Amino acid sequence: GENVEQHPSTLSVQEGDSAVIKCTYSDSASNYFPWYKQELGKRPQLIIDIRSNVGEKKDQRIAVTLNKTAKHFSLHITETQPEDSAVYFCASRRVGGQNFVFGPGTRLSVLP
Amino acid sequence: NAGVTQTPKFRVLKTGQSMTLLCAQDMNHEYMYWYRQDPGMGLRLIHYSVGEGTTAKGEVPDGYNVSRLKKQNFLLGLESAAPSQTSVYFCASTLQGTRQETQYFGPGTRLLVL
Numbered sequence: 128g129e130n131v132e133q134h135p136s137t138l139s140v141q142e143g144d145s146a147v148i149k150c151t152y153s154d155s156a157s158n159y160f161p162w163y164k165q166e167l168g169k170r171p172q173l174i175i176d177i178r179s180n181v182g183e184k185k186d187q188r189i190a191v192t193l194n195k196t197a198k199h200f201s202l203h204i205t206e207t208q209p210e211d212s213a214v215y216f217c218a219s220r221r222v223g224g225q226n227f228v229f230g231p232g233t234r235l236s237v238l239p
Numbered sequence: 240n241a242g243v244t245q246t247p248k249f250r251v252l253k254t255g256q257s258m259t260l261l262c263a264q265d266m267n268h269e270y271m272y273w274y275r276q277d278p279g280m281g282l283r284l285i286h287y288s289v290g291e292g293t294t295a296k297g298e299v300p301d302g303y304n305v306s307r308l309k310k311q312n313f314l315l316g317l318e319s320a321a322p323s324q325t326s327v328y329f330c331a332s333t334l335q336g337t338r339q340e341t342q343y344f345g346p347g348t349r350l351l352v353l
Contacts, residue, residue: 128298136279159340170329170344171282216281220340225289226272226297227342231281 129154131219133230140207141238148233150217151199157219160200161227162191165214174215175202207237241265245330245345252320252352260315260348262330270333271313272297272342273305275326282329288313320352 130153140146150160161176177184177191177200184191188207193200204211217230246261262271269290274282284297288307302324304316313332317324330345 133281161341163342170346171342172344173341176341225270225295226284226287228284229274229282231279 129157129219129221129228131217131228131230133217133233135233136231137234137236139236139238142207142209144207146202146204146207146211146235146237148202148215148217148235149199150201150219150230151197152219152228153198154219154221155198156221157224158222159220160191160193161218161220162189162202163216163218165216165232167213171216204235207235209237209239211235212237243330243332243343243345245328245348247348248346249349250351252317252350254321254352256320257316257318258320258350259317260328260330260350262313262315262332262345263311264332264343265311266332266334266343267310268332268334268343269310271307272331272333273303273313273315274329274331275299275324276329276347277326285315285328320350322352324350325352326350 132151158179163171164174165171190203214232216232218227220227243264272287273285286305288294291310294305306314328348331342333342
């Protein structure tokens with residue numbers, strides 16, 4: 128079955144710097160890749176997603192890039208702020224699939 | 240529009256006791272999911288349903304049962320709780336369709352099995 132690896136497991140950056148989190152998937156039939164943000168004690172919430180027919184998508188300070196050949200996709204956060212501190216999860220879903228496979232998560236800390 | 244709700248928010252069980260977690264959504268979503276979240280392991284799928292009256296096993300189904308008698312509700316049952324089932328349980332739902340894949344999560348249920 129599909130396996131999603133995520134790195135790093137923890138990441139600390141200074142406020143204003145950029146943060147990059149990378150995920151690697153194994154199923155070449157995967158075509159949908161969402162990213163979720165989970166603040167402490169809260170539920171995961173979708174922040175951005177990308178489909179396999181595009182290579183990059185941006186939404187203000189966040190962007191996701193996809194490399195289908197290498198089977199990896201990355202989350203980029205620019206101009207980080209303290210409120211970006213959270214656990215970030217990547218996930219994948221295959222064409223026609225009914226469920227998602229999640230990475231283990233990255234704990235991002237933005238230091239003031 | 241409440242989205243996805245879960246009952247209860249927190250529960251303590253003794254080993255061997257049973258309980259049912261309730262998930263409800265008011266968005267007319269077809270697909271519903273139960274996940275458990277443990278430190279360092281992300282979200283692992285327990286069971287899911289693609290429509291009323293249907294259920295399917297996920298990655299870690301052992302020790303759990305589910306039912307989807309009504310489209311808006313998805314129940315997760317533990318027949319004989321074990322300490323290994325101590326976790327945070329999240330329910331999620333999504334609208335069927337290739338362009339409607341956003342998963343909406345409930346607030347979670349924190350379960351402690353002693």
